[in-house]
Amino acid sequence: MKHKMKYSLVGLGLLATVGLSLASTDVHAQEDDNRGDLVMAMMSDVVTLDPHDSNDASSGQVRINIYERLIHTDVDMNLEPGLATEWEAIDETTWNFTLREGTTFHSGAEFTGEDVKATFDRVLDPAVGSVVSFLYEMIEEVEVVDDYEVNLHLEYPFAPLISHLAHNTAGIMSKDLIDRDYQNAIDEAGLDITLDEYYELREEGGEEFEEVAAEMGEFLGQIIAAEPDGTNHLKFASRSAGSEVVFDLFEDFQGGERNFDSVTFRVIPESGSRMAELETGGIDIVKELDATNYERVVNNEATDVVEAESLRTEYLGMNTQNEPFDDQNVRLAIAHAIDRDMIVEGVLNGIGNVANGPLASGVFGYDEEVSTQVYDVELAREYLAESSVPDGFDTTIWVRNEEQYVNIALYIQESLAEIGINAEIEQMEWGAYLDRLANGEHDMYILGWTTVTADADYGLYVLNHSETYGAAGNRAFFSTPELDELLDAGRSNPDPDERLDIYRDAQEIIVEESPVVYLMHQNFIAGYNTDNITGITITPVGDVRFEDVEFVNE
Template sequence: MKKNLLLVVLFIVALVLAACSSGESASAPKNTDGSSNEKTISNKTFTYASTSDAVGLSPILMNDSPSANVTEQVYEQLFQRNVETMEFEPKLAESYETPDENTWVIKLKEGIKFHDGTPFNAEAVKYTFDKLRDPATAAPRASLLEPVDTINVLDEYTVEIKTKYPYGAFLASLSHTNAAIVSPTADQKQDLMKEPVGTGPFKFVSWTPGDQIVLEANEEYWDGAPELKKVVYKVVPEISTAISMLQTGEVQFIDNLPTEQIKRIESLDNVNIDKIDGSPVYYLAFNHLREINQDPEFREAVAAAMDRDAFVSKLNGLGVRSDSVIGPKVFGYDSSADKAGTVYDLEKAKSLVAKNGYGNKPIKLLTANRSNFVLMAEIVQAQLTEAGFNVQIESMEWATFLDSARAGDYDLTFLSWSNVTGDGSELLYPNFHSDNVGSSNRAQYSNPEFDKLVVQSRTTIDQDERKVLLDKANKMMIEENAVVVMYHGIVTAALDKTYTGLELDPNGKWYLKNITGK
């Protein structure tokens, strides 16, 4: 009897084991450690390829696109611009009010923490903004808060900002990449240029200069953890190599698609391409501290020698031709400025060169070693040479180029501005107002009449009046050939079809928080 009972028990155990075995075989196969071989978005690495490494990862101290592409995922601002309506909305802020035209009282969201576990609060906002505007910091975008007079903490989650004058572009400034809020504790403990600490959906893990930056999901993010768990910013200096990596699946995302490779990228079966009209502007800048560049006829000769229509035709639809410094996606734009510049006239350029002997001395044309910058340099060099100029190109990697341009170590150069705020005052003031010569005004441009118009555009909250003032300042630059606009950008991105949810902004910024896998 006991023997029969034992047989029954063994039979039942065998059935149970068989059922368990059957159930397990229907799911993903297991590794020896029990983990699944099936790759889901939660354990995949999402890789973005950049031709340039970041310069630094503190929003207070950096001022370049490769760096901003990282910091925009790690840090957050008080306000953000809605990419659909182009209106400014609260981000880390909860709400705001203006008791008078020089006072802004901003209520902050509660319960948010920085990645180091310290609280986001009014003290953190005051600390960040005070450091950004402190002359000792030498922040490249200190101009964002130039109008600020005082910053007061009213309570843990309320900050009061008083300006020296009415500031029409204040919300735009507070939405800027460089106005992101940093952890005071982390900033005093470590170098945020190398180890960033913000409140954003992704946290910093590591940076191997020249190779890659690694981020991971902030699982305690106040607006819900991102689905992507690991993000790698891979430095791939050759764009053709990056495209090949995109094709093979080693890379999932690239942006700023090069015009000469666009047809190749469009042919890839595993990729979706986004193109939207953008706010970035690309222009030839004169170093206005050089005596030759202060000659109006020299600048006119250079502008007349440049066939910008011919250049834009080589962009394969990724550029918009306009003479206007303020582009169609930027507040203050007026279409009458599109054709207000010096027209292409090779014979006139030749005549001015011969008359003034402009070809007798070599001209240093500085360019970054990025594809579109190199293309601009090569085409413009050929056009200026045809007019009789003696132009020599000097190409530099991105960080070195920025330093050289800021120092004014060039005769002519190509510059760009993403117009992150989407506001014309915050285009003209940092780039061309004499206050910023030697910092963000890399053209070293100084014109008292222009300065006055720009200041007026910033010191009124009447938006219609601001448009008129900005149009006047814009056309003044165009008529003087202070710069020569090459084109306004089309913002582009190529994303592996496995993923959706990339948020692309007309200013060229993008956000990874809402990316999901199929």
């Protein structure tokens, strides 16, 4: 009898993000020693292997296996030591970290506090222009006490700091890699300065630094994206953009034995192709198993699923800088025209829950008393009648080129037609989709956001603050001064009860303004071939974990 493995969010509380170590290899079990090469299919390609250059799920799934972070999380989202073995708050703005000794990077370089400093200095470098700098902007200085001790000095108290340090973009890179990347950018830009002179300019700031940063910025990240160097169990082997990324087992990994020799992440956008490969054993794991194929995988003798309640919210967003979506009445009309229960039952086959607001119930700051965007067609018509476009209008809904999301878009299209809004659906490849959304070229779009830190700061600040427009996360380009003030206060206030009050007020504003329509929280599901492997898990943030994978001997 097959057993589904399912993980609950009960008791998640304040705990934080991201999955820790995955691992694998390229195809199937080798009968001599029960080792193997693991293959995972993903719907979308990695955007980049540079941790500071994107914040998408596909890249994160891969990068957490290359880079270790100071703080790791287990499969139930409990915080645990990573490259930091101990940590404590010295005062409200100073944190001390004891670092793990005897660790080497894939390149052979020894891990020390200098690598920690180089990593966080880089993500905060204006020349890099990192889309995830908002996660670490409270860090004022990384003080290297000695090789295995650092202090993080913060500009202001920041309640969810430790959770942020467990984010996949907080992976520690070698200083050597970072130095080589900067040197390459200096050379490509034709600048007449040394690397040390650049670092001095960065420290000083000012016009000269801004000029240099502008000239070299476009070249930064080239080396890091092509030659990643971390300490986790996967060592980069090769990448064919749009096709696959291949890794070998890092033989000097300190985190325990692994049963794989290599891991390949294959890009298979089409759902039917992923299913066919899984059932025939051509791949071992499907990362994103959609609801339409759930029963097919569970009922197949050669396949099964792992499943977890998620911290992800799927939503319909509106570009509030474009007419008529700058009109609150239009947004409210759309919000009340959509029956989210029908989407959960009709598209997800009941595998998930209706979203009652911006946050999933396992996130700190979730409040079931917050007002919801109830389904009420007559109310939707009233809001539209009071809007700047009382007779309706034509628009577009952008969606990634994937069956389940297209089905959601089709349902929304039908719902909006009932109140006089004619929406054309446009499907796009994932990378182009994200780029064009970041540029603000859209009207409406369907996307999801996983609160990987399990803290409301990450779930609300990123999507609703004026500092995060575009690629950072706020693709609705929505904010208000009052909301900005609340979100700033929520991240700096150390008192949990006061933070809950702040986030309750923030969510009330967001729902009242409705820059997005919160649709559902779909369970994270991965399929695997039981004839090939056992021992995989999936986290509430959707990362497939395979450090305990075992290959089945025929």
